[in-house]
Amino acid sequence: MRYWAYFAAKLVAAGALLYGLLLSLSWMWPPAPPVFTYIPPRFGYDLGFTLAVLVWFLLCSGTLYLIVWDQRYRCRVCLRRLRMPVETGSWSRMLQFGLPRIEYICTYGHGTLREDEFQISGLANAEWTPHSDDMWEELCASSKDPGEPT
Numbered sequence: 001m002r003y004w005a006y007f008a009a010k011l012v013a014a015g016a017l018l019y020g021l022l023l024s025l026s027w028m029w030p031p032a033p034p035v036f037t038y039i040p041p042r043f044g045y046d047l048g049f050t051l052a053v054l055v056w057f058l059l060c061s062g063t064l065y066l067i068v069w070d071q072r073y074r075c076r077v078c079l080r081r082l083r084m085p086v087e088t089g090s091w092s093r094m095l096q097f098g099l100p101r102i103e104y105i106c107t108y109g110h111g112t113l114r115e116d117e118f119q120i121s122g123l124a125n126a127e128w129t130p131h132s133d134d135m136w137e138e139l140c141a142s143s144k145d146p147g148e149p150t
Ligand SMILES: [Zn+2]
Pocket: 075, 076, 077, 078, 079, 080, 106, 107, 108, 109, 110, 111
């Protein structure tokens, strides 16, 4: 819930900022004086205004891309940036070592993000695996005897 609230807050903040930029753009280019009762549209007829709106649109697209890209590499629990990318698998020996992937972890142990590098059919979603709160449980689980009751 906190993860999506942060995403929505970033979208609202960027939307407000970019809408203010659009309003200031409209303020800087006042509409042409009316010809009789008809006011000609600025977009598509005024080259300067049309180019400015194009730059504004590119800015909006880039901002949206950056927001989604930043959100993708954040921890789902604490919202910190995921760190320590580790490459697994092999490009030249996929059948032996598995598909090439990159794993990112939260430095506070909340989870792991596994992202495929080898993508044939479009962009695949990354896989988030939450970890348990007790980090010693996973470390001690490998040293336990398999026949020992828990
Ligand atoms: Zn975390």
